[in-house]
Amino acid sequence: MIKDRELVAEMAEDTAPLMTLGTILVIEDDPRMQKVLRRIFTEEHYSILVAGDGQTGLEMFRTERPLAVVLDLILPHLSGRELCQTFKNLSSNIPVIVLSAITEVVDKVLLLELGADDYVTKPFSPRELTARVQAAIRRQRKPTSQEVYRFADCEIDFKKMTAARSGSTVMLTAHEFKLLKFFTENAERVLTRDILLNEVWGYNFYPTTRTVDNQILKLRQKLEHDPANPRHLLTIYGAGYKFVP
Amino acid sequence: MIKDRELVAEMAEDTAPLMTLGTILVIEDDPRMQKVLRRIFTEEHYSILVAGDGQTGLEMFRTERPLAVVLDLILPHLSGRELCQTFKNLSSNIPVIVLSAITEVVDKVLLLELGADDYVTKPFSPRELTARVQAAIRRQRKPTSQEVYRFADCEIDFKKMTAARSGSTVMLTAHEFKLLKFFTENAERVLTRDILLNEVWGYNFYPTTRTVDNQILKLRQKLEHDPANPRHLLTIYGAGYKFVP
């Protein structure tokens, strides 16, 4: 079983991934750390751009518009602190996450004053880093999620964890709710099962893909007028699912 | 029928390929290994340059600008380690893949510090080597982080997996999408069916070529104003296809 997965993983390397969650710009001069970061973010379904120094980092930032910037504080030429400020001047609400060695955590406050949204001290666990980056991205996205989300004749109440279709309310289980929330946050977007498993279920958890299908089924039964002919939770054959309000 | 395929494969071997994905520079002094490497990369549709020592390797690198460098660590005159660093100094983001005998895998870490992007220990399988080289090349190539790609009156939305021609949107299937994405990443370039099958389908064998043709046909029907007279997805008779924005 584990063998099968490894095989799949190897073969997946062969062709580029069908879909990613977006691009993250990493500015880091140590090749080893570059490798680690690349692997970490790739596994979480992000595209990654790596710059070895601040100059190329700034160029990359201008041409590609990344979702977030991960910045090592010790860099040649330009100091990480200046860079951090520069990013914030260029685009005030791009999330910037700073990597720093334990010894240099002199002053968290200073960092945050420079505009960093968060910081992670080396050594860090992959989980910690991605969690903070994802949190920063989510935070920045939209002026906070509304308490209610409306589409068609449906209403989702994020506080009560309920949904209502044309008046009558239905309860949602924890997973159904998480899944639905993620769909509303990424409306119109094709989401592969891999991405859903990572984002909704958790990072290192690999149930068979029937799991996702079943949860989609449940959501359809609760929200779609005709679950057999879904109009909002669409199947994209060969790719995954897509939510259209 | 199977005979046809064998025939195609054989003929592909003894005539120079019409088109390749790019050039790979191999620095290796053992003639037998040179032969092996040449065969491996040729089969995967790369051109190959072989240098027997570091000096000529560096010269070739300067004149030809290869996609990647495959470097044997044991070389006369110049040590492989120095070479590796030199390449990285000349062009910081050229992928360098190191070949090393099992005994010298004393420290992978050192290698990566020297700037190598990956390493493969001898003996290796053809599959392993090409997979790592291709992965390194793909990594270095900019991810298409742009969400939409525009050309003529068309818009491709990479997140939604849709395309729009003069306003009206069409859904793309997974294969159509991958193929189109690959075309946009290699615009203006002639791409043979072999290359497309390798890069988009991930096949290393030869199904009948009608497969590619049909997918092209589908794309044309969805994107071209007059599918019979394509203006963007052009046929290059006797060679393959080319995408011109």
Next chain:
DNA sequence: TTAGAAATGACAATGGGATGACAATTTTGT
């Protein structure tokens, strides 16, 4: 210029693979 060969376009049909549906089992929460 023209005929023959080769490559490609077009389209229908079929087979394989992906998804839907639901039941059975395991896990979780109270």
Next chain:
DNA sequence: ACAAAATTGTCATCCCATTGTCATTTCTAA
């Protein structure tokens, strides 16, 4: 321990990628 929920297993169904066939276009060699 019990109920609810989540995961797994199985089978039917449907979609689309592949393939086969034939018409059409393009190239090449008389």
